[in-house]
Amino acid sequence: MKNKRKNSKKRSNKNKFYSKKTSKSVLDEIIRVDHAGEFGATRIYEGQIAVFGKNSKIGKTIQHMADQEQEHIETFEKLIIKNRVRPTAFLPIWNITGFALGAATALMGEKAAMACTVAVEAVIGNHYDEQAKILGADQKKLKKTILKFKEDELEHHDIGMKHDAENAPAYKILSKVITAGCKTAIAISKKI
């Protein structure tokens, strides 16, 4: 009996080791945090557009990024429903802080708004990259989606760089604070 138990334990460990299946808890965390992040991104750009106006030159550039974020959030809204994932309880907070971050950086000027984009998109781009590595072979479609979105986020990052983000006032501090804020938001949204 003891031996039998031992063998079955061995077998299950072996299966675990060779398993290419993404666990439900990992999948839930990935979908929850990405849904939260994309929602936050739409709110940041909305905050910036509210300050600059959508018909200004910079407003149009931001609108292009906002349109892609809209596609991203709609995709994760569908995934939340399909996979029965509980969205983060912090959505109302990201709703306000996202918009406030966008509006505040826009009020500091175009370069500061772009510095915000650079910081946020760098964190999200890296985060998508890490997730793509974690996902098992059973989640090929989601992996493809995440890698496609990562390319969009890196494009946003590059748009920010092209718009002189690094010459924003207090760029280093601004960038550090926003990066830290994003990482905290990610840690919270994964679990809560």
Ligand SMILES: [Fe+2]
């Ligand atoms: Fe996005």
Ligand SMILES: [Fe+2]
């Ligand atoms: Fe983005």
